Amino acid sequence: VPELNPSIYQNGTKIYDEASKITTDEAQKRVYQDSVMTLFIKRGQLYDDETKWIENKAYYAYGYYKDVEEMLPNVVADFERAIELNGELSLAALYPAYFDAIRRNDGYNDAYTPEQVLEKYGEIQKLLAKAEADGKDVATAKSQMENLLVAMDLIDCDFIENTMGPKLAADPTNEALADQIFNYSVQYKCYSTNAFLQALEIKHAKEPSFSTSQVIAMRYMQEDNTAGAEEMWTQALKLAENDMQKADAQMELAKIYVKQGKKSAGRAAAKEVANLDPSRTSDIYSLIGGMYMNSFNDCKGGESRAKDYSIYIAAYNAYQKAGDSSGMANARARFPSKEELFTEGLQVGSTINTGCWIGETVTLATRD
Template identity: 40%
Template sequence: MRLKVILSTVVAFMMLQNVQAQNGWNWPEDEKLRKEAETKNVLYSDHLRNDNYKAAKAPLVWLLKNTPDLNASIYINGAKIYEALEAEASSEEEKFVLQDSALLMYDLRIKYFNDKSNVMNRKAYTAYKFYKDRQDKYPELYSIQKENFDLNKEETHLNNFIGYMDAIRRYKATGGEITDEEVIQVYDEVNEALKAKGGHEKIQEGVDKIFAATVDIDCDLIENKLGPRFLEDTSNIDLATNIIKLSFVGKCLDSEVFLQAAEVVHRNAPEYALAKLIAVKALQADDYDKAEEYFKEAISLTEDNTKKADIYVSMAEMSAKRGRKSDARSYAMDAVEADPSKREAYNLIGTLYFNSFDACKGGQSRVQDRAVFLAAYDMYRKAGNSQGMANAKAQFPSKEEVFTENMQVGQSISVGCWIGTTVSLQTRD
């Protein structure tokens, strides 16, 4: 068994020498030191290959001390060895020492072999894993994450976006010197980098949640901190998008800044939900022209008939509020055509008819004047509104009025005015 181990080590040593000669290893010029370095390199590599991290540590430490610029691999493998030992450590004190040693491998690798952007990405990930639950290390964790992001921007590894934002959250929550304005600035930069990287919805959701837990999001933040920045450059789509997201979190949908941001984002990327939201907010502000514009825009952006019907009902209600009864009826009928289950549209028309008595009565015939209630009854019936039907029927002409005007129950009579329909004559008694 011992002979096999020796032979294995010798073979590995010979193979390693051949590879190293081709890959530019920086062996010491002193022959004795070189032989020792070659032996240590084979020993730690062999132990590492067999997952014997404890045995690999001593020859590795010798190489780090005596030949620090030998090859980047001693730092790459060194980080692996210290991380593996950290996972096996039994005491917290030992774990902390090994964590610091593992991170030192990244620093030394940068010192002797540069490749800083790549190495910092790896260091940031490892630092977050080790330090996220060590409050004494939060300033250092924040510093590492910030340095990595400032260096790499959109080249930052995906997991490090979450790590960076969470490092800020932990640092700020424990008294770190970072203001809300600085957090917002970082959040903007992170969003911009994520967008350049191609989106990544789950990472974005994580970043948004951490940001919301870091800064007190309220209407003051949106209107007085983000708002002025946005108004300076209303073409800033990323900032406008952030304002929309944060407005939902802070329940600030009545803010003028929110509405302006929504319009900017919609112009850049038209979307049904956003168009509808802008229309609803405009309607609440009695800006009917804008509401109508965006309601129509919303309809054009969906193939879902139920959604179209919802919009038509809203447009019908708006037109009724504006006194545009014919338009209101037209939109209500569009709603039913799009989705026959929208029976409330009939109810809206019934109410329009019912309330048109004073405007439409001619004063020449009580029966003719009350025909609007017959038309209202028909609409309430289609809507399934029994109370509306009862109210309308109570306003039908009486038998006596029908008899006096020489008419008959069941005959067709025209309803004039804006209603312009025909009904079957009925009486209330």
């Protein structure tokens, strides 16, 4: 009486499953397990209610056949059928089982390309995100998924750069792929790849933040792209959430301006750092002192040695504010001599303006 009632199949699967757990005969165990699968198949032939039991079939199949090479494609197919019919798996814990079946199927049967595995992984991640949005606890499932992916040893920096990167370059509007590259790059610490930079640029364009601006700017500096770095740190300054972040951005801008030869802008940015974070005073004034020291050739007029060398006095003063004794000694060694001041009719203790972009009035002193 196979059509007597669906309960025959509901209870029958439970009975055969329990029987498989009780017997110690491995051959008989497999008979009982196969019978569970047969009941699901028979029920599917008689009743139009596959949505009600397909997830259970996948669950049982995984438990029974996860180590059986020839059965693994069916196990994966059952999970995918459940998702196809119901839009999701009802229990978050089933997603790691599904992905483990994929992993085992790939290991036993070489069933997928790495890209296909990652595509399936990405689809499961989306389903977990939906489950989380619906209020389900998916933390354990996510952790198990990550561990399984790592165990597959599919991804490294070369894979991200040479396999995933060209696909993103060919389709820069693929935000899902960009997110995937970004996440894998962070997970596997592949920060120096071009693929990571492109993914980060796409992520930043969509959701600009201080951190994304910061990382892109740092990469640009590694490539000696000071113009790009300046633009990104300027964005970072606008996106900063507190004074510490603003100070970081201003300090990096100061260094960039110095490298670009924009010395006045560099000094202004550096001094702004002091207003935002006084704890950086030493670094700020060491930077300014170095700027002054390196400006001699740009600023010397050749008419007054006292005036030309006065920039070293300005540098000394900056190093003094920084508490940089080595910088102070280096600057003092370049002060004008007593003879040079005497020749020009000047005295120690009098004042002079450095002129040039430095434009500071300093008190004359000598190196001897």
